[in-house]
Amino acid sequence: MILRYLLRRCIFLLFVIVGVTGLLFLITYSIPVDPARVAAGPGATPKQVENLRQKLGLDRPAYVQYLTYMKNLFRGDLGKSTRTKKPVIEELKSYLPASLELMVAAMLINVLIAVPFGVLSAVRPGHLADSVSRLFAALGMGLPLFWVALLAQFIFYGKLHVLPFGGRLSTSLLPPAHFTGSFIIDALVAGDWLLFKDALVHLILPAIVMALPEIAVTSRLMRSSMLEVLGQDYIRTARSKGLPERLVVGKHALRNALLVPLTMVGMQVGWILGNTLLVETVFSWGGLGFLAFNAIYKLDFPVIMGVALVMCFVFVILNLLVDILYAYIDPRILY
């Protein structure tokens, strides 16, 4: 049954990939900037531009260009960066691990803080606790992250001097030997504790800032879902047979209540991916967001599209994983 579901999802995935690349191609195709002109450089004569246009196949009909684009895509060729002249795929490979590291850290912080917070406010529904959590939710969702990131730098680096300003490592340290691309994991593999500690300290601030809006959402969802579950008959049964409250809440209710926030994890990954653009820019965190930011300033179109494509893939695939995990946690779900 689950196999059939997976197969259906994979077919849908293929459809989404065609759609997404089609949409990105459409954007690239319809930009007012002439790509041949940009690629030829500012000093090129009209004849040179025309030659290049033919060489790049930009004079062919749109559907031929799209098919060529797709063929190149399947070979892993996303074109060359107009800024560094390196293949886009190479750029993406070197920047992706940093973004994933930051994303995973933010998600972990989100779950570790929001779940207990939500459970607590559901178990003790006081008017004050409810108001505080409502206010926090409105604030957490309403804060411009790039601004929060700046304030965090101002407070924790500028005033308190407890955390670094930005970057992934102190300038005096060299990155560890490349293994996964995540400095924390690579430093652990190399057994370099100093490097590990330094990378971890650099991760704290950006990860917390990224997690803030997600904590607001998850804790609210967790609270309402927990309240719903606690009102059900089997909880009353568990209580009436004399189970301690700790067990009723922690074991019987929690597992079912976790399902609702889990459905949101997929969506949250989407928001986090978008937010990497802003947070990485402020913290000079060498990930995809930082890469995109620099590409935007130099109008490096192939790189911008490459980043959009990769982030989209990460989003779609993680959503698929969440669906599978959902079936695993709740055995009642049949596909």
Add this chain to the structure above:
Amino acid sequence: MKRDNSKTTDVVRHSPPGATQSRGRMGNLLRRIRIALRFNRLGVVGLFLILCLILVAIFAPLIAPYDPSKLNIQERLQPPSIRHLFGTDAAGRDIFSRVVYGARISLRVAVVVVAIAASVGAAIGMTAALCGGLIDEALMRFTDIFLAFPPLILAMAINAGLGPGIESAMFAVAVTWWTGYARMIRGQVMTTKNNLYVDGARAIGASRGRVLICHILPNCIGPTTVEVTLDAGAVVLTVAGLSFIGLGVQPPTPEWGAMVSEGHGYILTQWWWPTFPGLALCWMVVGLNLVGDFLRDLLDPRLQGRSG
């Protein structure tokens, strides 16, 4: 024929269950507002925040002490003082005046983007729900493609393609945003169109358009209003985010996101420059979120049963 139609629909207008006299309706609404405010006191705060902002936007020329784009190199990078409430930026422009004028831009962004997104979404959602079959399937799969993008990323790609600027930023965000409305309104129409009173209206001979506008659409207005209010905050944040990374509104236009972006290199030395525009952004978005939350409570049938 026309006269005949209006007669029949008059009957239909009174036929939905629960339809009461207009005075009763007003009283009912006021009662619900009172109950919702009791259960959600923060709604008052939200309404206050947004009302202030609208007043500031309307009376910007009266409130702002200086011209928002007037350069004054002698007074550059001044800290907040009586003369310059929020200090000045590197070009000596008064940040308070710029923040005040920024309210106009952000309100316009919120209204325009949400209006475009909601109309496009409503049109697509309704078409899908009413036509059904292959058209429904095709439109919904088309929507899914847009949903496969993380929101800010699609807006970034489109905005980068169109080139920087407030119009292209608004267009980019609207293109990203309509999907939510399409799905929601499709769902609403799907559930409403099978109601008995819709069948009744159709049976008496009301045209398709009339059934849609008079009987189906009113049921979509409530949830859409809540969604619109909650979305407006997110839209403002997204456009500000695009401005921050250099795509949306371009300096020297006094847009809050662009102002934070301009001042972001000065956070350690001239903290006031990026701080106050960001604070204004928070004011607006938190206000919109609180109002949205309040509206949701207002329309929540579970709250209606509670005694006032």
